[in-house]
Amino acid sequence: MPGAMAQAAKDKKAKAQSKAAPQGEEAAPVKPVTIAFDVMGSDHGPEEVIRGAAQLTLETPHIHALLVGDRAVIDGALANIRHNAERVAVQHAGQWVAMTDKPAAALDEKKEASITVAARLVAEGEAEALVSAGNTGAGVLACARHFKLLPNVRRAALATVYPTQLNHGAKEDPFSLILDVGATVDASADDLVAFAVMGSAYARIISKNPEPKVALLSNGTEAQKGPPRVVEANARLSKMRSLNFIGNVEGIDIPKGTADVVVCDGFVGNVCLKMLEGVSETVVELARYAYKEKLLWRAGLAMLSGGIERIKVATDWEQYGGAPILGFDRVFIKAHGRSKAKAIFNAGKVAAKAASNGLAESIQDTLPPR
Amino acid sequence: MPGAMAQAAKDKKAKAQSKAAPQGEEAAPVKPVTIAFDVMGSDHGPEEVIRGAAQLTLETPHIHALLVGDRAVIDGALANIRHNAERVAVQHAGQWVAMTDKPAAALDEKKEASITVAARLVAEGEAEALVSAGNTGAGVLACARHFKLLPNVRRAALATVYPTQLNHGAKEDPFSLILDVGATVDASADDLVAFAVMGSAYARIISKNPEPKVALLSNGTEAQKGPPRVVEANARLSKMRSLNFIGNVEGIDIPKGTADVVVCDGFVGNVCLKMLEGVSETVVELARYAYKEKLLWRAGLAMLSGGIERIKVATDWEQYGGAPILGFDRVFIKAHGRSKAKAIFNAGKVAAKAASNGLAESIQDTLPPR
Numbered sequence: 001m002p003g004a005m006a007q008a009a010k011d012k013k014a015k016a017q018s019k020a021a022p023q024g025e026e027a028a029p030v031k032p033v034t035i036a037f038d039v040m041g042s043d044h045g046p047e048e049v050i051r052g053a054a055q056l057t058l059e060t061p062h063i064h065a066l067l068v069g070d071r072a073v074i075d076g077a078l079a080n081i082r083h084n085a086e087r088v089a090v091q092h093a094g095q096w097v098a099m100t101d102k103p104a105a106a107l108d109e110k111k112e113a114s115i116t117v118a119a120r121l122v123a124e125g126e127a128e129a130l131v132s133a134g135n136t137g138a139g140v141l142a143c144a145r146h147f148k149l150l151p152n153v154r155r156a157a158l159a160t161v162y163p164t165q166l167n168h169g170a171k172e173d174p175f176s177l178i179l180d181v182g183a184t185v186d187a188s189a190d191d192l193v194a195f196a197v198m199g200s201a202y203a204r205i206i207s208k209n210p211e212p213k214v215a216l217l218s219n220g221t222e223a224q225k226g227p228p229r230v231v232e233a234n235a236r237l238s239k240m241r242s243l244n245f246i247g248n249v250e251g252i253d254i255p256k257g258t259a260d261v262v263v264c265d266g267f268v269g270n271v272c273l274k275m276l277e278g279v280s281e282t283v284v285e286l287a288r289y290a291y292k293e294k295l296l297w298r299a300g301l302a303m304l305s306g307g308i309e310r311i312k313v314a315t316d317w318e319q320y321g322g323a324p325i326l327g328f329d330r331v332f333i334k335a336h337g338r339s340k341a342k343a344i345f346n347a348g349k350v351a352a353k354a355a356s357n358g359l360a361e362s363i364q365d366t367l368p369p370r
Numbered sequence: 371m372p373g374a375m376a377q378a379a380k381d382k383k384a385k386a387q388s389k390a391a392p393q394g395e396e397a398a399p400v401k402p403v404t405i406a407f408d409v410m411g412s413d414h415g416p417e418e419v420i421r422g423a424a425q426l427t428l429e430t431p432h433i434h435a436l437l438v439g440d441r442a443v444i445d446g447a448l449a450n451i452r453h454n455a456e457r458v459a460v461q462h463a464g465q466w467v468a469m470t471d472k473p474a475a476a477l478d479e480k481k482e483a484s485i486t487v488a489a490r491l492v493a494e495g496e497a498e499a500l501v502s503a504g505n506t507g508a509g510v511l512a513c514a515r516h517f518k519l520l521p522n523v524r525r526a527a528l529a530t531v532y533p534t535q536l537n538h539g540a541k542e543d544p545f546s547l548i549l550d551v552g553a554t555v556d557a558s559a560d561d562l563v564a565f566a567v568m569g570s571a572y573a574r575i576i577s578k579n580p581e582p583k584v585a586l587l588s589n590g591t592e593a594q595k596g597p598p599r600v601v602e603a604n605a606r607l608s609k610m611r612s613l614n615f616i617g618n619v620e621g622i623d624i625p626k627g628t629a630d631v632v633v634c635d636g637f638v639g640n641v642c643l644k645m646l647e648g649v650s651e652t653v654v655e656l657a658r659y660a661y662k663e664k665l666l667w668r669a670g671l672a673m674l675s676g677g678i679e680r681i682k683v684a685t686d687w688e689q690y691g692g693a694p695i696l697g698f699d700r701v702f703i704k705a706h707g708r709s710k711a712k713a714i715f716n717a718g719k720v721a722a723k724a725a726s727n728g729l730a731e732s733i734q735d736t737l738p739p740r
Contacts, residue, residue: 219640227556251644270589274621
């Protein structure tokens, strides 16, 4: 991308920031924000991504969509999808990473992959944030190659929201945030502290929760429980005044939702997240029993369908707008590979909110020096 | 304990073993086996433990119960509980460890705690296996102090069975085994390999599953996924002909039951196990919605109660007879603190089966030298 364009974008941003009204006085007009969408490589194809992005340009007053991918495909789709043409731009990328590709090899071979081009555009300031529903590993790696880790952050984290029994924050959201869920499998005490700060900042901004309850996942609530890295992280977090650290939580607290932000290494987090997917199976299992076993059960299940639908909605992650990758100077929201337009729409909204509210700066301000 | 008694018990055992018919010829008469029951410190008090042990002496042809605890309490209870007096013995222990006691401090202070006395009796050969529904940490520690770790085993593991969607083994049991769930929070590759061998031997003996599918828990099914200790354990297990190692499984495979034996470190295992406890909450949640929300849902739930009862039974761990502590030369089955007589009865049966079928020897024969 031409450096002049990037500089112009940065100047524009700086100007917009300097004009922002001081908080608490009166509501500032919503600042425009550009989201780069990697439209390639998701399970349902480019059209669903384009549809979600297009809807954002119609329904929000401030979001611009920069669509990155095969130009012919994008133009063809846009011809049939309502959108605000003044707020849609297209950047051609001739290659893309498939779900089954090995991330590092794919990025090495496909220099013009849509995720690479999109990450580069964001790094250069052409857009404020990145959204992709493609290969997760390739997305994380593209960020690592083109974004900068924040000072005092050694490793990035992939976070995700998940449904809980308890509600959270001012909006009474029925979900918590858990991180890392796979970016950093072997996290040190330093990394866990950074993840806690990152998760807290994200929950504060996205869930409108001024003091998110942050907890370390361990095998017991006592401060000395867990492997050395967890014990050390607990000791350090306990001393941080800038966080609402509530100590250790246990596995049962994950579905319960005891904490607003659950902190763990990427290995444990990934295992837990995938186990959570199994929870909704319980409902399916109930249905299976009912179907096979007894007419009475089938009738009962039919009458209960409203309640089951309610649980399904609560466990439908797609509505929550994807998983943020935290620790970089730029925002990246990874939408689920199976995302339909509505999920992309939500991911774009979350990305805009994170970028507009200075997520990276907020993390930076709270992180202890290494 | 008097050494002569211990020696007599050993001689008796050796004699019984030499008389056993060669396998496959004709069914050998069931050999008598003595189980030491720590009757103190469980949530429901000594009587439930005594009741379960007493029932074993009535319903099985071969199990002897050695009840360890306050003699006055035990004698008082036995006066009102049917039992086979020829197969019940009592050993007085004047102290006991409470659920809330710190294990190490409690064992140091209470030299005659029932769990210590019981473990000592088993170590000395007065009984073949130990069952306790008391403080788990104290139980593990008593074993560590009085039993010997098997050669080539560096750390013990606490295993537990849990309900799965798929069935397992010749008995089509709807549950898998997971270990370690808390004894060894920081497991090395060596430890994970040993846990795999231990879990496989246990499943083979207890679940009558001649070739249990053993898997490593990781953040991906590929052999190179996970932290270094898991990658290394995968490489070593892949080369072991004596195990049916199926590679890595992910979090979603835990509730599904892809493997018969899931191997992980005690930190991850503990978190997963406690998360599983939350699964049954989904059903409770359904009930809560139904109660609060709608008459129709309440009616539906009432009609479904048979199906829900079925799920409750499938998730009722107590019926599976407790958690074995593996890696020692003696058998210890830790029953849940909330165990009622039936759960103690099952734990005793499992302990007898493990001891009679040479669990420790079977582990020893399969373990690679360190």
